Amino acid sequence: MTPTLVVQREEQRPADEPRTVSAVVTGIGVTAPNGLGTEEWWQATLAGQHGIRPIEGYDTSAYPTRLAGTVTGFDAAALLPGRLLPQTDRSTRLALVATEWALADAGVDPGELPEYGMGVVTSNAGGGFEFTHREIRKLWTEGPEHVSVYESFAWFYAVNSGQISIRHGMRGASGVLVADQAGGLDALGHARRTLRRGNTLVVTGGVESSLDPWGLSAHIAGGRLSSVPDPERAYQPFDIGASGHLPGEGGAILVVEDAAAAQARRVRRCYGEIAGYAATLDPAPGSGRPLGLERAIRLALADAGVAPEEVDAVFADAAGVPALDRAEARALEAVFGPYGVPVSAPKTMTGRLAAGGPALDVAAALLSVRDGMLPPAVHVPSPDPAYRIDLVRGEPRDLRVRTALVVARGHGGFNSAVVVREPKAP
Known part of the structure; x- marks a missing residue:
């Protein structure tokens, strides 16, 4: 009956007229290079404990980059049904486990909700x-059979x-987005x-793993990796010694719910609200038009109805490439003024995790709201004064965080x- 009622309610409203919803995060699951599980990672x-390590499992001596943020201590066989192991990549296993933890954190039994x-x-x-x-x-060495x-x-x-959808019987509107x-x-x-x-509920976020020889080669081909062999000097965003970033694996899965539905099921906790979102695309190189990060911010x-002075903290993209760091710093200064808002870069402890990194930053932002603590950037000894x-x-910085901005490129x-x-108070 419940799915039918939902359909009828939607038909009463024009298809192009979204309903008003407060989207709140009720569960967080983390699989990261510096911790398995949300509280361990946090x-x-x-x-300031990082998970940057030499890549293991194959000889990396011929590669210019030999460090990455790698997840250790992850035993998929102990955490997932055996039938799933032959059909899943490491990235999917990390995502499935993070989802289990996020749903448990939210107190959600998918079997009790409309699929x-x-x-x-x-x-x-x-x-x-x-x-x-x-x-x-x-295929190459043994044949297609x-x-x-x-x-x-x-x-x-x-x-x-x-x-995730199959495992938990989630048959509502779903999808995937690809934008690094x-x-x-x-x-x-x-x-x-x-x-x-x-x-009424969406499992969302990002988890990645592409650190095998071909994956590492793909990262290197992007031209933005650091070749510094010292884990404490290889990835230094906003530093005068910045020379690129390091790749990593893992990320975060969040349970996001309609606040009214979450309240109706008597949710145990609410970490915060996804209050605003925007995306832009940079113009073609050489066009003379400004980059799109400031406009996205x-x-x-504006989407959140928040003025710049109301933002308590920013979680930076922190590319580690001087030109990109400069562009991000200029965008932040343009919006908030010089030194106008504290800027955190916890990904210095994990490397850049592709789609997993910003999801992990959102988790960090929400926990900063909860705990009044802003995590630090590590291994940035000499910030560029420019x-x-x-x-x-x-x-970490003691700070009352009510509103935070997370940016990614x-x-x-x-x-x-x-x-x-x-x-919001119930």
Whole structure:
């Protein structure tokens, strides 16, 4: 009966007229290089503990970059049903476990909710890299009869959304977005949109893993990786020694709900609201037109109804490439003024996780709202004085955070921004 009632209610409203919804985050699940589980990762992040390590599993001596943010201690066989292991890539396993933890954190039993009222919207830039390359090796060396039938979908960038949906019986509006780092925020923006169109719960976020030899080669081909061999000097965004970034794996999955529906099921906690979102695209190089990050920030603030002076903290994209750091610092200064808002860059502890990184930053922003602590950037000993931003470094900062901005940029000119704010009193 409930799905039928939802359809009838939607028919009473014009199809192009979204309903008013407050999208709140009720659950967080994290699989990150510096911690498995939300609280373990958060405490490590506040303590400045990083997960940048030498890449293991194959000889990296011929690669210019040999460091990455890698997830350790993850035992998929102990955390997932055995039937799922032959059909999933490492990235999907990390995503499935993060989803289990997020749903448990939200107190959600999917079997007790209408299946067409729940959806899955994730972002992924790489798909099942490791799975695919293992099967391609079989094709080349052993023949097609040895290639896993699961290769037909395990490679696909939409596989995380699909596997989460199947595992938990979530048959409502779902999807996947691809925009490199920016996609991790685009997924949250689209999750909020699906709530406005009728879903009451969306599993969203991003989790990635593409650190096998082919994956690392792809990262290197982007031209933005650091080749510094010291884990404490390789990734230094906004520093005078910045020389690129390091890749990483993992990310965060969030449970986002219609606030009214969450209240009706007597949710245990609400971390905060996804209050604003915007995305822009940079103009073609050489056009003379301004980059799109500042406009994305202003549009997201306008969408949230928030003035720049109301923003308590910014979670930076932190590219680690001098030209990109300079562009981000200029955008922040243009919106907030010189040193106008504290800027956090916790991804210095994990590397850049493609779509997983911004989702993890949103989790950090929400926990900063909860705990009144802003995590630091680590390994940034000498910030470039040309960047007039208030970068939080070395130690966490005690700070009442009511509203936070998270920004992300993807290779190819993608820019996205999300505004989160403290939950409203019931």
